[in-house]
Amino acid sequence: KQEVTQIPAALSVPEGENLVLNCSFTDSAIYNLQWFRQDPGKGLTSLLLIQSSQREQTSGRLNASLDKSSGRSTLYIAASQPGDSATYLCAVRGQSSYAAGNKLTFGGGTRVLVKP
């Protein structure tokens, strides 16, 4: 059974510092991995989707890497801003069949606070 872990559970950094968020998973047979952002009381916003054949994906200040063999993904946020304060979650989609629903397994998230 796939397990996804995000450590640390909470992180506080001064504005301008680069953020490094970790996601580890136990089964390397994945189809893709997705990073989300969640603001308090809101739904999840998709940030980046990395296919299993990719090593990284970039969008603006965000860069996500994927190392399937070691079961890790890292989300980098450059030059953090107070507006980046949120909870960041990663989710892994296994190489399951269509009948199994192509379901995602979520990590517990990392709560980030960027201090002005």
Next chain:
Amino acid sequence: DGGITQSPKYLFRKEGQNVTLSCEQNLNHDAMYWYRQDPGQGLRLIYYSQIVNDFQKGDIAEGYSVSREKKESFPLTVTSAQKNPTAFYLCASSLPPGELFFGEGSRLTVL
């Protein structure tokens, strides 16, 4: 604008009542999902549907029911059999196995 609409945003339920949460998407996605989020527990899958008129139980389906009569709609009913229904409920959709998109969520509180 394309997206997923959940309603109501806030809902209060008395003991013994059934309530239905609405989820509508105009993304033309085949698959739709319902998740429950509790503090410290992460997201847990309640039900999912990959095609109209078909749905499967997720990890915590007991006390919940769904229907998928239209591609755009996937309502969730929280029945009186659900012993601890107070939670934040999230609906999502995708063109599997692609990117998953979420609605804004519905917060259910039992009085």
